[in-house]
Amino acid sequence: KSLGNFYTVRDLVAEGFDPIAIRYVLISAHYRAPLNFTKEGLKAAWESVVRIRNFVRRMEEASAAEGASDYDPVKAVVEEFSKKFEEAVDDDLNMSRALAAVFDFMREANKLEPKGEAAGEAARAMRKADEILGILVPESSAEDDAEIEALVREREEARRARDFAKADRIRDELASRGIVVEDTKEGPRWYRK
Numbered sequence: 001k002s003l004g005n006f007y008t009v010r011d012l013v014a015e016g017f018d019p020i021a022i023r024y025v026l027i028s029a030h031y032r033a034p035l036n037f038t039k040e041g042l043k044a045a046w047e048s049v050v051r052i053r054n055f056v057r058r059m060e061e062a063s064a065a066e067g068a069s070d071y072d073p074v075k076a077v078v079e080e081f082s083k084k085f086e087e088a089v090d091d092d093l094n095m096s097r098a099l100a101a102v103f104d105f106m107r108e109a110n111k112l113e114p115k116g117e118a119a120g121e122a123a124r125a126m127r128k129a130d131e132i133l134g135i136l137v138p139e140s141s142a143e144d145d146a147e148i149e150a151l152v153r154e155r156e157e158a159r160r161a162r163d164f165a166k167a168d169r170i171r172d173e174l175a176s177r178g179i180v181v182e183d184t185k186e187g188p189r190w191y192r193k
């Protein structure tokens with residue numbers, strides 16, 4: 001500790017690092033191997049967590065979208081991912097290989113641009129893997145989503161009425177709940193951090 005190479009989780013969280021990023025760093029190395037723990041590694045871990053969360057969010061949105069994509073290629077990619085992920089975990093908890101399977105899966109699924117049931121299958125596969133990883137935001141209840149939707153609509157109405165103080169207050173309230181609002185040309189979109 002006197003060398004300055006000792007961190008507590010509490011210290012890292014106080015410095016602004018998300019506990020999930022800390023978890024990601026810790027699970028990304030094999031439990032019997034030394035871990036080179038750096039703050040740069042924490043930042044990179046957070047970027048990986050965000051990529052995974054954004055992928056699942058996009059797949060869940062696409063599963064509700066109109067139209068459908070060819071299910072068979074997506075099903076094959078999902079099955080391959082599930083097999084590789086399970087094999088990696090069964091191989092003495094080889095989480096670095098399991099995480100590599102996650103990113104390979106996301107890359108392949110993104111190429112296929114699934115919609116409808118195919119996208120839903122991709123999202124479910126990631127949520128299943130997350131039962132081990134523990135880095136995704138839990139699926140929310142319909143009541144939570146309805147309340148957030150109402151706040152987002154209220155914020156948009158305040159913006160249209162040029163009541164920016166009210167819009168900012170609502171945005172801050174949503175941010176305190178871990179909700180990010182993006183203003184797009186199609187209207188506001190929100191997601192959980």
